[in-house]
């Protein structure tokens with residue numbers, strides 16, 4: 001199977017732009033997820049514009065977009081209501097004052113009303129910052145130092161958590177007691193000592209760790225759905241056990257809803273699963289494509305921020321653009337019937353793909369919930385990071401990705417990323433995608 005992506009007639013301008021970019025920007029890109037070593041090999045597509053569910057690259061090729069900016073474009077590209085709100089804000093009011101505005105109160109009220117686990121909320125700009133604040137707050141509240149996090153998850157690139165995202169197994173310790181592996185050089189060595197890395201979806205590992213050293217542990221930090229090693233759902237009862245065990249040991253439960261927030265439901269995955277964490281973190285889905293994030297939770301924990309005991313600072317926090325974008329986004333998301341429609345379109349795609357791989361008897365399966373999922377090329381279920389390392393077929397995923405891109409369907413080339421569906425995707429988009437998938441998968445079988 002020959003990909004025109006690798007025979008760059010169709011993407012010649014992207015190839016040329018990448019050459020120029022490389023001479024000025026290390027790696028030719030401004031974030032690791034766009035780099036050649038993250039799958040965009042031999043070069044990333046350079047984008048010209050996006051409209052609704054579609055993206056047009058620098059060569060004028062149009063794609064149905066399931067990358068969605070790695071998640072934030074929940075309303076599709078350039079959602080008119082958000083664009084209007086932001087343009088109006090810039091033209092008529094301003095962008096930055098480093099003073100509060102009434103709009104922040106409106107936004108905080110909407111967020112707190114939507115998400116069950118929030119009594120109080122603070123705004124910032126990125127998921128990385130929001131996680132950093134939440135972990136600091138948990139340490140201050142409990143007076144404890146250690147943090148449990150799970151192998152295969154990503155919680156941003158700050159020194160305290162950028163460990164054991166996708167470690168090489170020969171450096172990562174035993175399956176039942178992984179060691180903390182820094183994402184690369186430059187992370188302060190001592191930080192690893194404050195981290196306890198556990199396999200996800202393993203109640204016993206969590207229980208025994210909390211029983212052994214719960215009195216030193218400030219928080220358990222987890223995504224409600226593992227979205228940074230493909231897509232892995234929590235096994236029934238797992239999040240409930242996490243809630244119960246953390247509660248029992250006086251350990252805070254921090255849910256990182258950067259991907260799932262406002263996507264799985266208006267109230268996030270926590271409302272879907274009926275789990276109330278102590279602290280939660282939101283970003284991508286909140287801003288309709290503009291950088292804005294939120295960290296919030298229990299009133300008594302957030303009280304430490306109230307009197308300045310724990311400082312949460314940021315020049316750009318709650319800037320006017322972020323707040324107007326988030327206010328307009330949440331108004332759109334709160335319209336009646338929105339999530340029903342999103343789920344109907346998403347389920348049509350997920351179920352259609354799953355049916356396809358079963359009809360073709362491929363060793364593959366689709367895992368996800370509503371508008372976030374991944375196609376695993378694996379002959380068995382994947383329940384944690386080590387299963388993925390041992391059983392996911394990355395070569396097959398690459399052929400799938402190339403075949404789909406050739407047929408005008410865009411998503412991230414990494415098997416450990418996700419496909420995202422937006423409110424702008426239509427049934428027609430899904431049917432075109434499924435037709436492309438049938439051709440691609442059939443071709444893969446004969447290749």
Ligand code: PLP
Nearest residue numbers: 126127128154155156258259283
């Ligand atoms: N947490 C999770 C679960 C994420 O997926 C990400 C980013 O992908 C982050 C945190 C970091 O967010 P940001 O890229 O906005 O800093």
